Amino acid sequence: MRPEIEEVLQTIEEEEERRRQEGRPSLLCVGRDGGRLLHLLVLLRKPRHVLEVGLSAGYSTLWIAAALPPEGVLTTVERDGEKIAMAKNNLERAGLLGQVEILEGPALLRLRDVAGPIDMVFLDAAKDEYLDYFRAVEPLLSPEAMVVADNVLSHRQEVEPYLAYVGRHPSFRSFTFPVGNGLEVTLKGA
Numbered sequence: 697m698r699p700e701i702e703e704v705l706q707t708i709e710e711e712e713e714r715r716r717q718e719g720r721p722s723l724l725c726v727g728r729d730g731g732r733l734l735h736l737l738v739l740l741r742k743p744r745h746v747l748e749v750g751l752s753a754g755y756s757t758l759w760i761a762a763a764l765p766p767e768g769v770l771t772t773v774e775r776d777g778e779k780i781a782m783a784k785n786n787l788e789r790a791g792l793l794g795q796v797e798i799l800e801g802p803a804l805l806r807l808r809d810v811a812g813p814i815d816m817v818f819l820d821a822a823k824d825e826y827l828d829y830f831r832a833v834e835p836l837l838s839p840e841a842m843v844v845a846d847n848v849l850s851h852r853q854e855v856e857p858y859l860a861y862v863g864r865h866p867s868f869r870s871f872t873f874p875v876g877n878g879l880e881v882t883l884k885g886a
């Protein structure tokens with residue numbers, strides 16, 4: 697990890713801790729363990745196009761973008777303008793903004809503007825919309841795409857329709873990792 701990226705990750709973790717102590721809203725980051733797993737998966741799969749749904753301050757975005765191959769791009773969707781400004785600043789300081797395209801607005805609307813093929817997806821916006829996000833991009837997934845979903849243990853009830861869909865779909869194999877709030881890793885064509 698380049699030192700400037702690690703520095704920005706630590707700044708976001710410190711800001712999250714300050715918010716917790718002051719009772720301010722959390723940035724709801726995937727956490728260091730989840731970030732490291734995302735980073736590893738990107739290093740292993742070398743996706744050319746990653747889609748993230750739920751940017752917040754860009755913590756998970758940094759972990760993913762930092763592992764992309766040189767030609768790789770990450771498209772991310774976020775509806776909150778203040779968080780987008782924060783994330784842009786973080787990505788710029790880390791030297792990663794050039795590989796990231798940010799789409800502002802409600803995910804289900806903005807996903808219509810995403811072009812395929814998509815090699816990897818990270819779902820981390822509204823938990824009860826995961827299945828809708830997945831269905832919206834399913835036709836764009838490349839033959840060996842990977843979809844990672846956060847909060848599958850912390851928000852089990854909300855994400856249940858999504859887990860049931862990918863769990864029963866004949867084209868996908870799905871695995872739950874008890875890392876952070878629970879990450880579901882779903883592989884197409886495996």
Ligand SMILES: C[S@@+](CC[C@H](N)C(=O)[O-])C[C@H]1O[C@@H](n2cnc3c(N)ncnc32)[C@H](O)[C@@H]1O
Nearest residue numbers: 724725726750752755756775802803820821822
């Ligand atoms: C859990 S946070 C994302 C955290 C980020 N992935 C990370 O780990 O650093 C969820 C984000 O999704 C955004 N969000 C929630 N519902 C959304 C929707 N329907 N459309 C777009 N963004 C949404 C929220 O504003 C919030 O910033």
